[in-house]
Each structure stands twice: as C-alpha cells, then as structure tokens.
Amino acid sequence: MKIITIEQINEILPSVDLITEIEKGFIAYSQKHAVVPPVGELVLEKGEVHIKYGYIEGDKYYVIKIASGFYENAKLGISSSNGLMLLFKQETGEIASILLDEGHLTDVRTSIAGAIAAKHLAPKNVTKIGIIGTGIQARLQLKYLKDVTDCREVLVWGRGEKQINDYKRAMETSGFLIKSTQNANEVSLNCNLIVTTTPSKEPLLLATSIQSGTHITAVGSDTPQKQELHAEILKRADLVVADSIPQSLERGEIYKAIKSGHISEENLAELGNIISGNTEGRTSNEQITVADLTGVAVQDMMIAKAVYNSVS
Secondary structure, three states, rough: OOOOOHHHHHHHHHOOOOOOOHHHHHHHHOOOOOEEOEEEEEEEOOOEEEEEEEEOOOOOOEEEEEEEEOOOHHOOOOEEEEEEEEEEEOOOOOOOEEEEOOOHHHHHHHHHHHHHHHHHOOOOOOOOOOEEEHHHHHHHHHHHHHOOOOOOOEEEHHHHHHHHHHHHHHOOOOOEEEEEEHHHHHHHOOOOOEEEEEOOOOOOOOHHHHOOOOOOOOOOOOOOOOOOEOOOHHHOOOOEEEOHHHHHHHOHHHHHHHOOOOHHHHHHHEHHHHHHOOOOOOOOOOOHHHHHHHHOOOHHHHHHHHHHHHHO
C-alpha cells in the first residue's frame, strides 16, 4: 500500500496527460461502463463535504474520495479545499493507495473537466475569456484553458478589490492579460468563453446579456442550493450539456432550470457522448452552449489512478 503525499502529487501532475485520461472516464460513464452511486454529502454551517465513489467495469481499481469546501477559510489564511482519495483493488478489496492530496486532485480534475468542455464546445475563435470568481477554481480553470485555446485576454469578475487584485497578480505571471470588473454583466457582454466558479446561491449571469456564440462552463453549482446562471440562460441555449445527466437532475444549474420549468430532461446531452462523437456538439459559431459540471466520480477514478501509476 502506497501513501502518496501532496508534495509527490504536485511533482507528478505536470507529466500526466490529464485531459486524455479524464476524457476516457467521461466516455466510459456515458457508455454505461461506470458504476457511480449517488453523491454522499454533508452540508455544515461553514462548509460542505462531498463523498464520491465508484468504479469502471473491467478496471483494476475502485475509488472513494472525500473532498470539502469551507469558503470562509481565507479569513484564517488557509485553503478552502481539503480531503483525500482512497484507491482499492477491485479484485480483492485491498487498499492500493492513500492519496493525501488535501483536496488538490478534486480541484485539478474539476478544472480539467472545464478545459475538456471548452475543447469540445467553445467557439473556434475565442476572443476573450470571462472568469466569474477569484478563488482556487477560478485560477485553475484559467490555467488549464491554456491547453485548449490560444486566447490570453481575460475579464475576471470578483466581489471585492482585494480578491480581484490577488487574482490578477497570480494569473498575470502565467501569461494572461487580466482586466477586471465588479459588474458580472460586463463579462457576458464582452466574453464568448465564460467559466463560473463561485458557490453563489443566487444567479450571477442573466440571459439578456449573453451574446450569440458564447460557451459557458458552470462549475460552482454542485449542490441543490447553489445557482450561478439564471435558468433563462439554459432555456435560450442551443445545447445544454451535463457531465452526468442523472446527477444533474438532483443538483446544479440543470436541476434549477428543470425545477423552474425552463427546460426538460429531453433538452440535455452528456459530455462523454459529445467527446466520443455519439452526440453532436457545437455545429456553428453562433450557437450558445452551456456545460453544467457537477463533478462525477469517474474524474476522481481517472486522476487517482493516473497519479498512482506514475509512482508505481
């Protein structure tokens, strides 16, 4: 049994083709080759804990992941994310590895999913990237978008000047030209690739300001309580994509839009089917597309296995 530390994980990740590995996981899920039970969840006064687990048929391993988000931790000078992943052998149930990632692998696999969504759904000519939020996920989403788009112009929205300035300093060293706003509508009026990364419980983007040809990846709304996009955006979209249709019926932007009667399950496509070509994705630069990523255990399986195999 191997214990893999956060330091080892940080050394390994740059050498792993995470986009390819996690694309394989999404395809296996959409082709019904993955077993993913419902999410386990604790909603606490100051944070939340998600427990995700499952396996892919015929694989060597299964994974149990615990990840938390405590969004007031910045005031204490500590990360909002924490957790670990446990890798077990399917054949015997023996534990193969404990990955002490402190929530980092969850953050990374979420941002990789955002890059995958942009790779398959964003318009060919991305003129400006819009980021809603300034936290860990807002930084990682932009970092991994470098792998799928040449655009380096960014407009970031944040709630306060300090958060925005911290974000700009961090991301400008990565080769991006960062401008900022405290008006979320400016992002949707000026950007045709937008990523929302907040734990907001009230919509931040409205349908009236979304431009033709825009792709939106929503990653912040991963519980039934959260919502970053007004449901009218999903109604207006030409294509609405879920990482997991069953999961999106219980949480996230799609859940909110179905609950309010703006869309129905028949309107949905699944990301793995678009990656594999079984479902048609974007067909023109004028379409509005939305990817609602609530986080699926196959992402945890693939990233945990990739890290483990790199140290075995």
